Amino acid sequence: MTAPASTQTVDLVARFPDSVTADTRPGFSGFIVKKENLVEVATAIRDEFGFDLLSSVTGVDYLAENMMEVVYHVHRTTGGPGLVFKTQVERVDPVEVPSLYSVWVGADFQEREAWDLLGIKFTGHPDLRRILMWEGFEGHPLRKDYKEGFFEEETKPFKSRWPDGHHNYVEFKNPYRDNLIFPEGFDPDNYTPKNEDDLYFSLERSSMKKAEGDLNTDHIVVNMGPHHPSTHGVLRVAVELNGETITSLKPVMGYLHRNHEKIGERNTYLQIMPYTDRLDYFNSMANNFGYAIAVEKLMNIPVAERAEYIRVIMAELSRIQNHFIFIGMLINDLGSMYTPSLYAFEERELILDIFEAVSGARMMCNYFRFGGVVRDIPADVLQKIKDLVFDRLPAKIDEMERFLNENEVLVGRLKGVHVLNAEEAIRHSVTGPVLRAAGVPYDLRRADPYSVYDRFDFDVAVRHNGDMYDNYLIRFDEMRQSLRILEQALKQIPEGPINSQKPQYQVRVPAGESYGRIESPKGELAYYLVSNGKPNPYRYHVRAPSFINLTAVETMCKGVKIADFVALLAMFDIVMGEVDR
Amino acid sequence: MYGKGILKGLSVTWKRFWDTYLDDISWWVRGKKRYYTTEGVAHRSSKDARGIFTVQYPEEQLIQPEEFRFVPFLVFDGNEENKEVRCTSCGICAKVCPPQCIWIVRTNDPNTGKPVPQPAEFYVDMDICMNCGFCAEYCPFDAIKMDHEFAIASYDRNVYNLEKLLKPASYYAEIRPLNYNKEEEARKAKEAAKAAKAAAATQAA
Amino acid sequence: MEEHKEENKYEGLNLPNYNIPEDIQNVVSITTIDRLYNWGRRWSVWPLMFGLACCAIEMIAAQTARYDMARFGMEVMRPTPRQADMMLVSGTVTKKMLPSIIRLYNQMPEPKYVVAMGACASSGGPFKEGYNVVAGIDKFLPVDVYIPGCPPTPQALIAGMMKLQEKIDKQSIKKVRWYEKGKNDSNYVPMPILGPDLIDVRRNAEYKEAAAKKEGAA
Ligand code: SF4
Ligand code: SF4
Numbered sequence A: 001m002t003a004p005a006s007t008q009t010v011d012l013v014a015r016f017p018d019s020v021t022a023d024t025r026p027g028f029s030g031f032i033v034k035k036e037n038l039v040e041v042a043t044a045i046r047d048e049f050g051f052d053l054l055s056s057v058t059g060v061d062y063l064a065e066n067m068m069e070v071v072y073h074v075h076r077t078t079g080g081p082g083l084v085f086k087t088q089v090e091r092v093d094p095v096e097v098p099s100l101y102s103v104w105v106g107a108d109f110q111e112r113e114a115w116d117l118l119g120i121k122f123t124g125h126p127d128l129r130r131i132l133m134w135e136g137f138e139g140h141p142l143r144k145d146y147k148e149g150f151f152e153e154e155t156k157p158f159k160s161r162w163p164d165g166h167h168n169y170v171e172f173k174n175p176y177r178d179n180l181i182f183p184e185g186f187d188p189d190n191y192t193p194k195n196e197d198d199l200y201f202s203l204e205r206s207s208m209k210k211a212e213g214d215l216n217t218d219h220i221v222v223n224m225g226p227h228h229p230s231t232h233g234v235l236r237v238a239v240e241l242n243g244e245t246i247t248s249l250k251p252v253m254g255y256l257h258r259n260h261e262k263i264g265e266r267n268t269y270l271q272i273m274p275y276t277d278r279l280d281y282f283n284s285m286a287n288n289f290g291y292a293i294a295v296e297k298l299m300n301i302p303v304a305e306r307a308e309y310i311r312v313i314m315a316e317l318s319r320i321q322n323h324f325i326f327i328g329m330l331i332n333d334l335g336s337m338y339t340p341s342l343y344a345f346e347e348r349e350l351i352l353d354i355f356e357a358v359s360g361a362r363m364m365c366n367y368f369r370f371g372g373v374v375r376d377i378p379a380d381v382l383q384k385i386k387d388l389v390f391d392r393l394p395a396k397i398d399e400m401e402r403f404l405n406e407n408e409v410l411v412g413r414l415k416g417v418h419v420l421n422a423e424e425a426i427r428h429s430v431t432g433p434v435l436r437a438a439g440v441p442y443d444l445r446r447a448d449p450y451s452v453y454d455r456f457d458f459d460v461a462v463r464h465n466g467d468m469y470d471n472y473l474i475r476f477d478e479m480r481q482s483l484r485i486l487e488q489a490l491k492q493i494p495e496g497p498i499n500s501q502k503p504q505y506q507v508r509v510p511a512g513e514s515y516g517r518i519e520s521p522k523g524e525l526a527y528y529l530v531s532n533g534k535p536n537p538y539r540y541h542v543r544a545p546s547f548i549n550l551t552a553v554e555t556m557c558k559g560v561k562i563a564d565f566v567a568l569l570a571m572f573d574i575v576m577g578e579v580d581r
Numbered sequence B: 001m002y003g004k005g006i007l008k009g010l011s012v013t014w015k016r017f018w019d020t021y022l023d024d025i026s027w028w029v030r031g032k033k034r035y036y037t038t039e040g041v042a043h044r045s046s047k048d049a050r051g052i053f054t055v056q057y058p059e060e061q062l063i064q065p066e067e068f069r070f071v072p073f074l075v076f077d078g079n080e081e082n083k084e085v086r087c088t089s090c091g092i093c094a095k096v097c098p099p100q101c102i103w104i105v106r107t108n109d110p111n112t113g114k115p116v117p118q119p120a121e122f123y124v125d126m127d128i129c130m131n132c133g134f135c136a137e138y139c140p141f142d143a144i145k146m147d148h149e150f151a152i153a154s155y156d157r158n159v160y161n162l163e164k165l166l167k168p169a170s171y172y173a174e175i176r177p178l179n180y181n182k183e184e185e186a187r188k189a190k191e192a193a194k195a196a197k198a199a200a201a202t203q204a205a
Numbered sequence C: 001m002e003e004h005k006e007e008n009k010y011e012g013l014n015l016p017n018y019n020i021p022e023d024i025q026n027v028v029s030i031t032t033i034d035r036l037y038n039w040g041r042r043w044s045v046w047p048l049m050f051g052l053a054c055c056a057i058e059m060i061a062a063q064t065a066r067y068d069m070a071r072f073g074m075e076v077m078r079p080t081p082r083q084a085d086m087m088l089v090s091g092t093v094t095k096k097m098l099p100s101i102i103r104l105y106n107q108m109p110e111p112k113y114v115v116a117m118g119a120c121a122s123s124g125g126p127f128k129e130g131y132n133v134v135a136g137i138d139k140f141l142p143v144d145v146y147i148p149g150c151p152p153t154p155q156a157l158i159a160g161m162m163k164l165q166e167k168i169d170k171q172s173i174k175k176v177r178w179y180e181k182g183k184n185d186s187n188y189v190p191m192p193i194l195g196p197d198l199i200d201v202r203r204n205a206e207y208k209e210a211a212a213k214k215e216g217a218a
């Protein structure tokens, strides 16, 4: 880590007195950049101030102020706090903001998402298509004036539930008796659906065909997915092939787009908690963690001491089971079905038993509350965790290593297949194990410590080759480090209350914004919240590591063999619940 | 030597293969039953689990921890003929439920029109319920609790009404003894405090 | 429950234009052949290898060592619909995904079963209100078993599978809809179209009418 946090504050206003002002709204921070100077300022932020990692890009629709705001969070991969800057435009279609694709390539998918869901047009973006919804979908759903078919009320709780809650299917309230809305005078008989030309054009545009010289070969386009056994869920990838070599590739997602953010903006702060479980459904504990941190920041409340330790214990256990599954699934994708993943799932079951005992559910734990956790770890469960951490898991990790690491076939498939180098990874905003395997020791638990991670002695796992084998091995390193943290946490865990607040179902959240981020097993998971003092967040955005890591998949896969592609994709450890949200 | 890593890996599988027999034999030698007993299931979910890992549902079941939650149910005191529903239709669970799948009709006194602490109708749409447990967590009257029963698949959609939701307090005590006892104690303490207060008031008067 | 039953029938909330087979209600005499036939089928229900969301992870967990669906002859997950007997809709059905699901279903050979695993597949679940979510796969496909839960634990899934086996037991070659002669193939579901919103082509007339009415009102 470089200089301590306090010396890193940046005075953008002094540097750009004409185009930058400080954001002075109460509870907000950062800078407001004039739209015309955005690219210039962003370049300076990257090159002069050293914020090389674009963490998140998102939009906020201020309907009442007739304003659209784009919010950028940038960080340094050397650590320390981030920088927020925003740009504001009038909310008149077309809402246009210059694209920062040329400054940080990592803006690619996030800008497409903002275009899709909020209708902010990023001028200069090379490939601005819808990303989560399909081409031809009517409207931009995250705008505040968009109402879906089953819209009932602006915010929950709905009045129809109590005291006069006669059960009624919501279907009967909609004119189409389903979750549908059509534009006025819509005639389905004469409708021609939009085909996917845009996708294929864009595939063509970024193809490497021309670079290959004069040899006249036919390129074929193959669609993998959305129903494809090895894409980890419902991801579709359109690939253009020259023989077996990928010349161009575009991921198509949104097949699991469940409108997490729209629903979240209708929920109360507490009600979002169980929804976050369903983002990265392997790691509900980590998702809870990030969200709890974001809200606690906003509410400015402390977390009970014991609860901090419980949180760390749960998050690290979650990381271990995630990496076990990663290894199992990777081997599956390489074509050796089942045995390693069956072994991996055994350990996962034992860890899930613990989650079930403390939180009540195996996968959807819903265990964190603002200021602490729901309930204490019972003594027998604590013993069980100790048994696992001190006894079983180290041995099982060793066993897994013995089982696979030297296997010649595996090594042959993985070694030397280039994934990403450090520079590419940072440019594409890739975080998590993939970034660390490329040699960048960027781990939020060290780079910007949250919770009580600064009290533990552990190393950030780094590998330097950036090939698949390193990406695979780093998972073992991380599990080992997690065990180290767990051992210390289990020894140090103090007695005491598990929540600093009284249990309450309606929390008071002052107006403002917050950005809470944690190191989830897949990368940097962050939540961006805007509150206007009401019981529901005004804007709720999830910076999902799986989604943003996918930005790099195109660069990474060009020129590789199609057989390696599936394994390369597995390296990112994506979870569709988080990619599509 | 090429192939050494594979052999090393196979030794792990080989060991695992023998473990399945060795563990069975060691249980048999000790004269204990590894299958279809609680002890056996507990062993298979402990840190010492090796060998066969399968819990053969439905013949045997995993041991459910007390906190396990599936879908909610309503608790009633008293007996089957005279159900004293604990719910007062205060509406907190309906308000806190994230997907808004609880529907409550409050009873109104037919004469005065004032609300009576009794639900007239109570529905939970089990096809929406996300098993989050908030309703049970925030109900101030311990009236709604999360069930352990999970084999509730059906041939139709599942909207549970009051009748289907109600389960006796004894059932609750059975599935969640620790919680039940804790709540009973708290309730007794509260009643005692109330009685003491009342006694003090009469004395003062 | 009575009231809800009635509402369920309400002008095709589920399955517009689809004859829900009564094979559960009217169990006719089961012959020995039926019994043999059903016995064979009940122990070899091959699921389609097909996962949608969080529930799919519990489906995978149910296939692994601890729950071991192989004990029920259900471990053979077929990646191709041509070889599958059962579609386990495990997760949130989104509008964008729906055409693919329907295509997979139409490609499955008969007899075929659909199991809605979890709240989402049954009725949209916690995400029901979302703009990209289909409120239950039963709006398009005939669902045989609904498994509530979010997610149903692997044991709950197995309980649901046993429920499906019970259903298979009660079927008779003579009665099941895919052997009935003289009817057009009621199992074929036309592909929905992704337009400004999801277009279920069976309901085009209805949409037109409602859109016109809305226009009049506006
Ligand atoms: S179940 Fe509890 S929270 Fe819900 S209405 Fe009844 S008393 Fe209130
Ligand atoms: S468990 Fe959660 S989703 Fe289900 S009824 Fe209770 S509050 Fe609602």
Ligand code: SF4
Binding pocket: A278, B130, C053, C054, C055, C056, C090, C091, C092, C117, C118, C119, C120, C121, C125, C126, C149, C150, C151, C152
């Ligand atoms: S029912 Fe619950 S667990 Fe299953 S897919 Fe839906 S949200 Fe996920």
